[in-house]
Amino acid sequence: MATVIIPTPLRKFTNNTAKLDIAAGTVEEALLDLSANYPDLKKHLFDEGGHIRTFLNIFIGEDDIRDLQAGKTPLHDNTVVSIVPAIAGGSTDGYH
Amino acid sequence: MIQIEPNIERLMLGDALQAFPDECCGFMLGKETGDERILTDILIVNNSKEGDKRRRFEIAPKDYLKAERYADEKGLALLAVYHSHPNHPAIPSEHDRVAAQPFFSYIIVSVIDGKFDHLRSWRLNEEQQFEEETIIFDIRQKTLDFGLVPA
Numbered sequence: 001m002a003t004v005i006i007p008t009p010l011r012k013f014t015n016n017t018a019k020l021d022i023a024a025g026t027v028e029e030a031l032l033d034l035s036a037n038y039p040d041l042k043k044h045l046f047d048e049g050g051h052i053r054t055f056l057n058i059f060i061g062e063d064d065i066r067d068l069q070a071g072k073t074p075l076h077d078n079t080v081v082s083i084v085p086a087i088a089g090g091s092t093d094g095y096h
Numbered sequence: 097m098i099q100i101e102p103n104i105e106r107l108m109l110g111d112a113l114q115a116f117p118d119e120c121c122g123f124m125l126g127k128e129t130g131d132e133r134i135l136t137d138i139l140i141v142n143n144s145k146e147g148d149k150r151r152r153f154e155i156a157p158k159d160y161l162k163a164e165r166y167a168d169e170k171g172l173a174l175l176a177v178y179h180s181h182p183n184h185p186a187i188p189s190e191h192d193r194v195a196a197q198p199f200f201s202y203i204i205v206s207v208i209d210g211k212f213d214h215l216r217s218w219r220l221n222e223e224q225q226f227e228e229e230t231i232i233f234d235i236r237q238k239t240l241d242f243g244l245v246p247a
Contacts, residue, residue: 005164007160007164008164008167008173008174008175008199008200009197009198009199009200010197010198010199011199012198012199044198055194055195055197057157059157059161062158064157082161084157084160084161085160085197086154086157086195087121087154087155087160087177087195087197088145088152088153088154088155088195089152089153089179089188089189089191089192089195089196089202090119090145090151090152090153090179090189090191090192091119091151091181091182091184091189092151092184092189092191
């Protein structure tokens with residue numbers, strides 16, 4: 001089973017559990033499984049279109065899944081999946 | 097409400113002044129008891145935003161992962177994100193709100209013309225809107241800062 005590390009700001013949706021072992025074939029399946037077990041977590045993982053949220057990064061070990069096979073990245077026994085919230089902001093709107 | 101230990105408050109303000117006119121950013125760690133958060137440690141993080149950093153900040157995912165691991169090692173909770181608003185008040189923008197995560201306290205330091213002006217802290221409510229948090233300053237330490245003898 002793969003281990004999913006829940007980041008601090010999302011732990012209130014997983015009963016303060018920081019690490020969860022999940023039997024899933026891909027990253028996306030693991031996140032869907034998490035959403036099924038912890039429904040309040042779903043909106044923080046997926047947008048309304050069912051895609052992994054923009055303000056979320058998923059890492060396998062030290063690698064961003066965007067550099068692998070994104071949601072289809074396969075999971076193996078002992079794979080460690082880290083959910084990493086994007087931390088960003090700025091003082092004004094509409095200025096990039 | 098949150099309480100920031102004076103030593104780490106100084107480090108945060110120092111970071112904000114040093115980064116000016118760019119935005120600075122980092123994490124604060126500590127303990128949470130009920131509604132009260134006591135922030136006792138700080139991680140100053142590089143603003144990894146590419147391009148103009150005067151109106152934007154970004155923390156690289158690898159720096160975020162390091163912060164989570166540091167919190168685990170220290171037995172502390174990752175409780176707050178701070179950043180500065182150069183020449184702007186310490187009020188979160190819509191961009192701040194859209195990018196904000198639940199749970200974290202978002203501390204904003206306003207720096208005007210290179211000098212510290214004020215700081216405020218905000219937290220998302222259930223409707224994804226920011227609500228201001230009360231910051232309790234260490235009165236005794238402030239008294240010492242001003243060279244007065246505490247009662």
